[in-house]
Amino acid sequence: MTNHWLMKSEPHVYSYDDLVKDGSTHWDGVRNYQARNFMRDKMRIGDMVLYYHSNTKPPHIAGLARICKESYPDITQFDRKSKYYDPKATEETPRWFLIDMEPVSKFEEMVTLDQLKGNSALEGMLVIKRGQRLSVQPVEKHHFDEVCRMANIHL
Numbered sequence: 001m002t003n004h005w006l007m008k009s010e011p012h013v014y015s016y017d018d019l020v021k022d023g024s025t026h027w028d029g030v031r032n033y034q035a036r037n038f039m040r041d042k043m044r045i046g047d048m049v050l051y052y053h054s055n056t057k058p059p060h061i062a063g064l065a066r067i068c069k070e071s072y073p074d075i076t077q078f079d080r081k082s083k084y085y086d087p088k089a090t091e092e093t094p095r096w097f098l099i100d101m102e103p104v105s106k107f108e109e110m111v112t113l114d115q116l117k118g119n120s121a122l123e124g125m126l127v128i129k130r131g132q133r134l135s136v137q138p139v140e141k142h143h144f145d146e147v148c149r150m151a152n153i154h155l
Helices: 016-022 033-042 113-117 141-150
Strands: 004-009 048-053 060-073 097-112 136-138
Touching (some): 004 060, 016 048, 016 060, 016 097, 033 060, 033 097, 048 097, 048 141, 097 113
Parallel strands (some): 004 048
Antiparallel strands (some): 048 060
């Protein structure tokens, strides 16, 4: 069974266009336990991702991606020079994990946060809930399908 996710990135840090250019990427630097648990325990190869650009105007979903490698230890936790270094993490007992993703389809037109909020079919979707800041979050299939419909994407 395919799971569906929304993952946030700031476009000036790593945009959907960067993902397309690179062909795939590892999703490192997640330092929230709930987001880590989703990536470590729930994400599987083939799961679909709504790629969300945050901290931009307007915030929006830019395209679709797919998980192409399941979780493995995030090496930045071991690098003393990395801003993601964690002194409590060891190679024997890593604390942080990541996944790899690949692009599927860039949206011809972004689907903005305001459009998401204005669509009653998306009621209950986590990204539109007040105070929801989690960078990795599950998406119910009917919400995922509705966002794809809004973007005129047919899978």
